[in-house]
Amino acid sequence: MKYGFIGLGNMTTAIIKGMCKSGDFDPTFIYGYNRTKAKTTKLATSYGIQAASSIEDIMSNCDVIILGVKPQMLPDVLPEVKKHLQDNHVIVSIAAGKNITYFQGNLSEVTPIIRVMPNINALIGASTSCYSVSEQVSDVQLQHVISLFETVGTIIEVPEHLFSIFTTIGGASPAFTYMYIDALARAAVREGMPKSMALDIAANAVLGSAKMILQSQEHPWSLVDQVCSPGGTTIQGVSSLQSNHFETTIHDAVAAVTSKDRNLSK
Numbered sequence: 001m002k003y004g005f006i007g008l009g010n011m012t013t014a015i016i017k018g019m020c021k022s023g024d025f026d027p028t029f030i031y032g033y034n035r036t037k038a039k040t041t042k043l044a045t046s047y048g049i050q051a052a053s054s055i056e057d058i059m060s061n062c063d064v065i066i067l068g069v070k071p072q073m074l075p076d077v078l079p080e081v082k083k084h085l086q087d088n089h090v091i092v093s094i095a096a097g098k099n100i101t102y103f104q105g106n107l108s109e110v111t112p113i114i115r116v117m118p119n120i121n122a123l124i125g126a127s128t129s130c131y132s133v134s135e136q137v138s139d140v141q142l143q144h145v146i147s148l149f150e151t152v153g154t155i156i157e158v159p160e161h162l163f164s165i166f167t168t169i170g171g172a173s174p175a176f177t178y179m180y181i182d183a184l185a186r187a188a189v190r191e192g193m194p195k196s197m198a199l200d201i202a203a204n205a206v207l208g209s210a211k212m213i214l215q216s217q218e219h220p221w222s223l224v225d226q227v228c229s230p231g232g233t234t235i236q237g238v239s240s241l242q243s244n245h246f247e248t249t250i251h252d253a254v255a256a257v258t259s260k261d262r263n264l265s266k
Contacts, residue, residue, distance in 0.1 A: 001029070001144050004062030006055055006077060008034035008043055011094060012068030014122040018151035020047040025151070033058050059084035064092060064144060071095045071264060078106040085111060090141040092116055096167060097264020099160060100134050112137040114145050117163065118152065119171045127153030128170045132160040164265070168257040176253060181206055 003025070005012045016032065019025040027048035033055060034040045044051035052058045058065065059081065069077050074095060081091070090112040093103060103113045114137055118129040129149050133142060149155040158166050181202045188198035213220055228235040241247075 001064060002031065002062040003029065003064045003066065003148065004031040004033070004052065004058035005066045005068055006033050006058055006081070007068035007070075007073070008032050008039050009068055009070075011118060011120075011122060012066065013043060014127075015066070015068075015118070015148070015152055016043065016047060016049060018122065018125055019148060020049070022151040024147065031058055031062050055080045056084050059086070059089070063088050064090055064141070064148070066092045066094065066148075068094055071098055074098060074106070078103075082107050090114060090137060090145070092145055094118060096171070097164075097261050099163070099265050100132065102265070104134065110136055112141055114142065115160065115163070116145070116149060116155070117167055117171050118149065118155075120174050122152035125152050127155075129153060129155040130158040130163070130166045130170060131155060132158060132163060164258045164261040165254075167261045168254045172257045176250070177206065 003019070005016060008016075012032075016030060019030060020027045028050060030047075030049040031052045032040055032043050032049050033052035034043075040051045043049060050061070052061070055077065065081065067074070067077065067081070085107060091103060091107065092114045094116050096117070098115075100113045100115055103115075104111065107113075111134075113134040114131055115133075116129055116131045118127040121127045122129075127149070129152075131145070131149070146155055181199070184202035184205075185195060185198035188202070189195050209223075212223060216223070224238060228238055
């Protein structure tokens with residue numbers, strides 16, 4: 001199986017890096033194409049992949065075609081992809097807001113389509129990704145794509161009608177979490193702690209809290225109650241967050257991102 005990447009931005013570069021460093025993929029079986037030739041050449045030099053000169057070059061040499069271009073570029077890219085479609089191809093899209101029906105309408109109803117949404121943490125091999133598939137995708141094709149994305153984190157299947165919600169809580173939420181960590185650190189700076197020390201503590205506390213939820217299998221509010229001693233310090237902070245609409249603010253942010261993603265699908 002050979003893999004072809006059309007578009008070599010930060011996300012596809014992270015995926016290629018993960019594949020090459022995993023030891024499970026032969027770099028010479030990975031092809032990359034970008035409109036900016038220098039970017040293609042740099043990636044080929046760094047990881048030993050094949051530098052493709054065109055979309056046609058990708059399509060003629062590869063089985064798994066990963067579309068790594070921005071959604072607004074798809075109208076220019078898909079006609080060229082369609083022109084060179086072969087029976088062995090499976091199309092993988094990581095573009096936000098574009099559903100399987102969109103790709104079937106612009107390519108072919110019988111083309112196997114896998115829609116994947118990774119997040120920025122793929123850059124360090126810690127992405128939370130999800131996927132949905134068209135009925136034409138074979139078990140073998142799906143397993144190859146799952147293995148590909150497992151090199152940059154975890155991946156789960158999500159029904160496509162829930163994709164916009166995943167885009168928020170899986171794709172956009174790292175930005176919210178980064179903001180939260182920075183806010184904690186800045187608050188600590190205000191109280192007299194150096195910023196670098198505060199960031200290290202805040203980030204590790206968030207990491208540990210996430211692991212606690214995943215490993216303890218307890219409800220998050222049960223864990224909150226365990227931290228809040230009667231008349232203690234933590235309950236003061238929790239009460240302040242609640243009175244200042246912390247949860248409502250998060251709900252509004254999730255609704256805003258989900259609405260935007262759904263509009264992109266129209």
